[in-house]
Amino acid sequence: MKIGIVGTGNMGRILGCAWAVHGHEVFFGARNAQTAVDAAELARANGGVGAQAGSNREAALFGQVIFYSVRDVSPAQVIGDVSALDGKVVIDPNNWPVPEGKFDFAPVAQSLAEKLQTWLPETKVVKCFNTMAQELFEMPVEELRAQEVSAFIASDHAEARDTVAALARDLGLAPVDMGPLRNARIVEPLGDVIRYLILGAGLGPYASLKVDVLQPAETGRFGGRVATAWWARNSATGG
Numbered sequence: 001m002k003i004g005i006v007g008t009g010n011m012g013r014i015l016g017c018a019w020a021v022h023g024h025e026v027f028f029g030a031r032n033a034q035t036a037v038d039a040a041e042l043a044r045a046n047g048g049v050g051a052q053a054g055s056n057r058e059a060a061l062f063g064q065v066i067f068y069s070v071r072d073v074s075p076a077q078v079i080g081d082v083s084a085l086d087g088k089v090v091i092d093p094n095n096w097p098v099p100e101g102k103f104d105f106a107p108v109a110q111s112l113a114e115k116l117q118t119w120l121p122e123t124k125v126v127k128c129f130n131t132m133a134q135e136l137f138e139m140p141v142e143e144l145r146a147q148e149v150s151a152f153i154a155s156d157h158a159e160a161r162d163t164v165a166a167l168a169r170d171l172g173l174a175p176v177d178m179g180p181l182r183n184a185r186i187v188e189p190l191g192d193v194i195r196y197l198i199l200g201a202g203l204g205p206y207a208s209l210k211v212d213v214l215q216p217a218e219t220g221r222f223g224g225r226v227a228t229a230w231w232a233r234n235s236a237t238g239g
């Protein structure tokens with residue numbers, strides 16, 4: 001697959017390198033030409049033979065899938081005419097900044113991913129890769145795969161969720177389908193949870209989130225759920 005990295009920072013460089021090593025065609029874009037060239041060289045040095053470098057706009061034109069890691073900046077400011085992205089899958093890995101390192105977040109009415117979708121109405125925005133630190137991708141991919149770290153994926157386009165799920169598997173992650181893009185409102189706070197664990201609680205960048213479905217208890221010890229009046233009214237809707 002042709003992947004354009006718009007914003008070759010830490011996440012763009014490392015995920016782009018990992019995808020290139022997997023065999024994808026990756027084009028690193030940056031506003032500083034040398035940054036993109038360095039990332040492409042790093043990818044090629046690790047076996048990502050086809051890695052290329054240029055401007056953010058060239059990356060946007062190149063990719064079938066775009067990795068957009070420029071946080072909360074409109075694509076028009078970054079690539080100019082956004083019709084270059086029409087019809088494409090645009091991955092949003094962004095998290096809100098941690099206010100003064102204190103994890104004291106203001107309430108969020110619209111997720112970063114929904115905001116990106118309003119800026120790019122003709123694209124298929126997919127929320128993903130915001131719930132783990134870049135360091136995980138330094139691990140050999142099969143070692144990472146064995147850990148079954150979750151990649152939460154939200155988008156209004158089911159086929160775009162499938163595309164990103166495949167790209168997540170290529171990196172050694174376990175995709176978790178989170179449904180429509182509105183659910184980025186619950187995926188982005190998971191980015192806050194993991195950053196709190198990494199930074200606030202001091203677990204470090206190899207802390208990770210994994211969804212597990214456990215075997216049901218063979219014999220319920222405590223009688224299970226009791227049908228309270230509230231539960232009877234709301235259980236059908238997951239209240």
Ligand SMILES: NC(=O)c1ccc[n+]([C@@H]2O[C@H](COP(=O)([O-])OP(=O)(O)OC[C@H]3O[C@@H](n4cnc5c(N)ncnc54)[C@H](OP(=O)(O)O)[C@@H]3O)[C@@H](O)[C@H]2O)c1
Binds near residue numbers: 094
């Ligand atoms: N790093 C992680 O472990 C991690 C994990 C999960 C999610 N995330 C999220 O992913 C996003 C990127 O994180 P990061 O660590 O990769 O940050 P980063 O290293 O600071 O990279 C940000 C990129 O955005 C570019 N950029 C910023 N403002 C721009 C503008 N006005 N025009 C064009 N380019 C601009 C930067 O370009 P310059 O270099 O030229 O400034 C850089 O390439 C953030 O939202 C972060 O919360 C990060």
